[in-house]
Amino acid sequence: MTDWRDDLPDVRGKLLLDQPLAPYTWFRVGGPADALFLPKDEDDLAAFLKALPEEVPVHFMGVASNSIIRDGGIEGVTIRLMGGYWGSVEPTGSHSLFARAGALDLAVAKASAKHGISGLTFLSGIPGSIGGAVRTNAGCYGRELKDVANQIEGITRSGEKVRFEAEIAQYGDPKIDFSYRHSNFPDDVIVTGILLTGSGDGDPDALQAEIADHQARRAETQPIKDKTGGSTFANPDPPGTPDARSSWKLVDAAGCRGLRVGGAQVSEKHCNFLINTEDATAADIEALGELVRARVLDVTGVDLRWEIRRIGRIQTKV
Numbered sequence: 031m032t033d034w035r036d037d038l039p040d041v042r043g044k045l046l047l048d049q050p051l052a053p054y055t056w057f058r059v060g061g062p063a064d065a066l067f068l069p070k071d072e073d074d075l076a077a078f079l080k081a082l083p084e085e086v087p088v089h090f091m092g093v094a095s096n097s098i099i100r101d102g103g104i105e106g107v108t109i110r111l112m113g114g115y116w117g118s119v120e121p122t123g124s125h126s127l128f129a130r131a132g133a134l135d136l137a138v139a140k141a142s143a144k145h146g147i148s149g150l151t152f153l154s155g156i157p158g159s160i161g162g163a164v165r166t167n168a169g170c171y172g173r174e175l176k177d178v179a180n181q182i183e184g185i186t187r188s189g190e191k192v193r194f195e196a197e198i199a200q201y202g203d204p205k206i207d208f209s210y211r212h213s214n215f216p217d218d219v220i221v222t223g224i225l226l227t228g229s230g231d232g233d234p235d236a237l238q239a240e241i242a243d244h245q246a247r248r249a250e251t252q253p254i255k256d257k258t259g260g261s262t263f264a265n266p267d268p269p270g271t272p273d274a275r276s277s278w279k280l281v282d283a284a285g286c287r288g289l290r291v292g293g294a295q296v297s298e299k300h301c302n303f304l305i306n307t308e309d310a311t312a313a314d315i316e317a318l319g320e321l322v323r324a325r326v327l328d329v330t331g332v333d334l335r336w337e338i339r340r341i342g343r344i345q346t347k348v
């Protein structure tokens with residue numbers, strides 16, 4: 031039987047077969063990608079997608095700070111836009127920046143401070159890539175990506191370059207619908223770059239201080255030094271709901287703080303975070319999440335929804 035991987039298109043970046051993905055994830059778990067593509071630049075990516083047979087599944091990942099990659103690995107081609115070319119962040123005027131998709135949110139926040147652009151420092155609280163932030167409408171401290179996203183560039187599964195004129199996108203925008211920690215950005219488009227707009231009245235030192243303050247608050251309240259995936263469950267009520275319920279309070283009320291399955295544990299510091307204490311598998315982490323959901327449902331009647339994306343094949347035991 032022929033392997034679809036024998037006929038992969040030529041690339042200028044790297045194309046790695048059976049590449050372990052765990053080292054690329056925050057949880058440090060998960061199996062290999064059938065093929066991992068690290069494109070050199072946009073043209074390399076577009077040409078590859080154009081030439082790749084349409085039946086080959088394609089998945090996108092950033093730094094997997096919001097993902098559990100299952101132990102059986104990911105079928106098809108996984109594409110990751112990190113490092114070098116993909117990490118650039120450049121000012122495009124007095125109050126906007128263009129960031130390529132692999133730029134870390136923290137790097138975008140730091141660049142905004144350097145150039146005196148206010149309104150973007152909230153990104154320093156999010157440990158993902160700016161491409162991942164589009165998909166998850168990442169946010170904190172009262173701001174979200176939708177408040178600052180102006181134009182989003184991407185490449186479709188068939189290799190066509192596209193641009194979304196989002197203006198300052200709002201909930202309900204007909205082109206890209208952003209909602210709490212989610213967007214309906216098309217599944218078959220990989221984000222390659224984003225124009226972010228703040229305002230040009232910022233003092234670089236004050237903006238740097240804002241970043242330091244956000245980071246100190248994070249370190250105090252979240253297990254950021256652990257192997258984790260951020261908030262596990264979405265809060266059940268939309269933002270702005272009076273008396274909104276928090277997932278962490280429900281998890282705590284169900285007695286799950288510190289609960290363990292194998293090497294996975296509910297964080298003692300923040301119980302909406304699951305952590306890999308040492309040698310957890312993806313299956314341990316997912317099973318722990320499901321156990322927490324079942325207990326919360328039993329005790330509080332609330333059916334929590336996973337905020338973390340789970341992707342890949344479940345490993346079958348032999």
Ligand SMILES: Cc1cc2nc3c(=O)[nH]c(=O)nc-3n(C[C@H](O)[C@H](O)[C@H](O)COP(=O)(O)OP(=O)(O)OC[C@H]3O[C@@H](n4cnc5c(N)ncnc54)[C@H](O)[C@@H]3O)c2cc1C
Nearest residue numbers: 092093094095096158159161162163165168169170221260
């Ligand atoms: C300690 C910790 C704290 C966190 N705090 C916050 C917080 O305060 N607020 C918050 O919103 N999130 C938070 N998160 C979650 C996470 O950082 C965000 O969801 C982040 O935006 C995910 O980015 P990523 O690059 O890690 O994406 P991944 O986890 O790699 O992927 C997430 C989704 O984005 C898609 N994706 C990734 N890159 C692209 C691309 N280039 N084009 C198209 N789709 C793409 C993936 O296919 C997937 O569907 C936290 C996580 C951790 C570990």
